[in-house]
Amino acid sequence: MGDEEIPDCWEDLDAQIPESVVEGAIKVADFDFTSSHQNNDRPLNMQDANLSQMDHNSLSFQHYSQQKTEKPKANSEEKKIPKPRKIEPESVPAINKDGLISSLIEANKSLEIKLAEPDSRDPVNLVFIGHVDAGKSTVCGNILLKTEKINRRVVEQYEEEAKENNRESWWLAYIMDISEEERIKGITIEVGRAFFETDSRRFTILDAPGHKSYVPNMISGAAQADVAAIVISARKGEFESGFERGGQTTEHTILARAMGVKNFIVLVTKMDDPSVGWSQERFEFIRASFSQFLRYTCKIVDENIFWVPISGLLGLNLNEKVPADVCPWYQGLCLFELLNVIPLPERNSNESLRIPILDKIKDVGLSALGKVERGTVVKGLKTMIMPIESEAEIQELYGPEDAKFMYAKTGENLRLKLKVGEGVEIQPGYVLCDIHDVCNVATEFEADLILFDLLPQKMLVCPGYECVIHLNSILQDCQVTQVIARYDENKHKKIKVDFCRGNSRVIVRLSTPTPICVERYVDFPPLGRFTLRDEDTTIGIGKITNLFL
Numbered sequence: 001m002g003d004e005e006i007p008d009c010w011e012d013l014d015a016q017i018p019e020s021v022v023e024g025a026i027k028v029a030d031f032d033f034t035s036s037h038q039n040n041d042r043p044l045n046m047q048d049a050n051l052s053q054m055d056h057n058s059l060s061f062q063h064y065s066q067q068k069t070e071k072p073k074a075n076s077e078e079k080k081i082p083k084p085r086k087i088e089p090e091s092v093p094a095i096n097k098d099g100l101i102s103s104l105i106e107a108n109k110s111l112e113i114k115l116a117e118p119d120s121r122d123p124v125n126l127v128f129i130g131h132v133d134a135g136k137s138t139v140c141g142n143i144l145l146k147t148e149k150i151n152r153r154v155v156e157q158y159e160e161e162a163k164e165n166n167r168e169s170w171w172l173a174y175i176m177d178i179s180e181e182e183r184i185k186g187i188t189i190e191v192g193r194a195f196f197e198t199d200s201r202r203f204t205i206l207d208a209p210g211h212k213s214y215v216p217n218m219i220s221g222a223a224q225a226d227v228a229a230i231v232i233s234a235r236k237g238e239f240e241s242g243f244e245r246g247g248q249t250t251e252h253t254i255l256a257r258a259m260g261v262k263n264f265i266v267l268v269t270k271m272d273d274p275s276v277g278w279s280q281e282r283f284e285f286i287r288a289s290f291s292q293f294l295r296y297t298c299k300i301v302d303e304n305i306f307w308v309p310i311s312g313l314l315g316l317n318l319n320e321k322v323p324a325d326v327c328p329w330y331q332g333l334c335l336f337e338l339l340n341v342i343p344l345p346e347r348n349s350n351e352s353l354r355i356p357i358l359d360k361i362k363d364v365g366l367s368a369l370g371k372v373e374r375g376t377v378v379k380g381l382k383t384m385i386m387p388i389e390s391e392a393e394i395q396e397l398y399g400p401e402d403a404k405f406m407y408a409k410t411g412e413n414l415r416l417k418l419k420v421g422e423g424v425e426i427q428p429g430y431v432l433c434d435i436h437d438v439c440n441v442a443t444e445f446e447a448d449l450i451l452f453d454l455l456p457q458k459m460l461v462c463p464g465y466e467c468v469i470h471l472n473s474i475l476q477d478c479q480v481t482q483v484i485a486r487y488d489e490n491k492h493k494k495i496k497v498d499f500c501r502g503n504s505r506v507i508v509r510l511s512t513p514t515p516i517c518v519e520r521y522v523d524f525p526p527l528g529r530f531t532l533r534d535e536d537t538t539i540g541i542g543k544i545t546n547l548f549l
């Protein structure tokens, strides 16, 4: 199959299938669990489907039939096409339209506050993902060292501390892993954030944890990313354990893809390890095996995948090409050369503002961390916090390294000092919106869902099925209230069903206990795509197709 023929799994979900092809309900026996294996492509599941799980299906069905008490609250006639909500604030100028941004900037200037203009270089949010101990923090640490973002003397302290913790080779990882728990355990827990610049771009590094227990943190990092660097260890046995069933190399890649990342750099690291010795054969073996997964499971075309062999520990092939006497066979770009040219997502700074809140900081006043997903934010701007419908004034904008900005456009990762009303609290998942054009808020929505392997003890999805939804920075319980249809294996027909199994593509209705900020995927992808997880396992990825407001 040529690359151009590989469908994009997310675009593919957009296919409009007429209702007339919906057929009658099917029985369990009709459900072809292996259908996705019937062509040469790998199935759209986390790994190959586990056929042995079929034995448990009838048991699981009984279990969920008993739970099936909750009736969907509305039928398809009640569907409403959502319209952006309008809230009429008191005398606030429309922002982001008709050149009013410049008047606000002028107003700020007249206050004689010395504020930096945002750096004209493009901001890029670069998430590092991959299996536990692949070498993510080490390569991030070395990038900061090479770009002189970290002082040599501080690094010497880290070397001492790493020695004391009997983790001598972890000193570079200590640059990113700053908590005591992370340093003692030698693993990343929170998403580490740092900044560096190349000639043409400014990067926010998001160092995601590789350990399975911290996948929710990894998802929040991936939600902000413009580009993902998948770090793979070339050391004997390490690539294999990240790639095999349950390995985080594959899970992270699927999740990053589901969170909307389009371009992936595959950093094959630890090339210096004695078991590798910069072997071209090992690099090509990894490339051939992992490419299959990227193409056929994740549906990422080759032009969006960039391969670079590196040593994160020795800092080779990062800011300069690896010397020919070390690696004579690699003729491609070094990491920094690639970072200067890798395609970035389209940015839309002229539309109404959306900043999903990633976290809050309470020191002097209230600050929110977040990436501008759409629009432009200006100091002094009045915004609306959704879903709580409270006004918040942007008192200060801080960019990388706490540089004060007067305004920031789409793509910028910021800390925003907010002025809010008495008693107003913010939390991750809230969205700062244009006061004249806020996002939608709902507790029920319909979605197109790709299901992977389900848990052995919960083999069927039917009304009442409970799991956790990750939608941008929202993490909430959610429940399936209706299974509407299943796509047949050619994705040409929707078949009406009441329940479904794993490794299928279905249309479901979901609900959350409290209102969340959501949009239809076609209207605003960052608030329209999500991941479902159950008991620490990713069970599905989806796109919102309809809101029930």
Ligand SMILES: Nc1nc2c(ncn2[C@@H]2O[C@H](COP(=O)(O)OP(=O)(O)OP(=O)(O)O)[C@@H](O)[C@H]2O)c(=O)[nH]1
Pocket: 130, 131, 132, 133, 134, 135, 136, 137, 138, 139, 169, 170, 173, 186, 187, 188, 208, 209, 210, 211, 269, 270, 271, 272, 273, 310, 311, 312, 313, 314
């Ligand atoms: N030889 C060699 N060892 C490396 C390299 N990069 C990382 N390591 C070692 O691999 C181990 C794990 O490195 P980390 O950078 O902590 O891995 P990580 O992927 O950030 O780990 P988590 O975030 O906890 O998943 C440490 O002992 C590093 O010194 C490399 O390029 N070469």
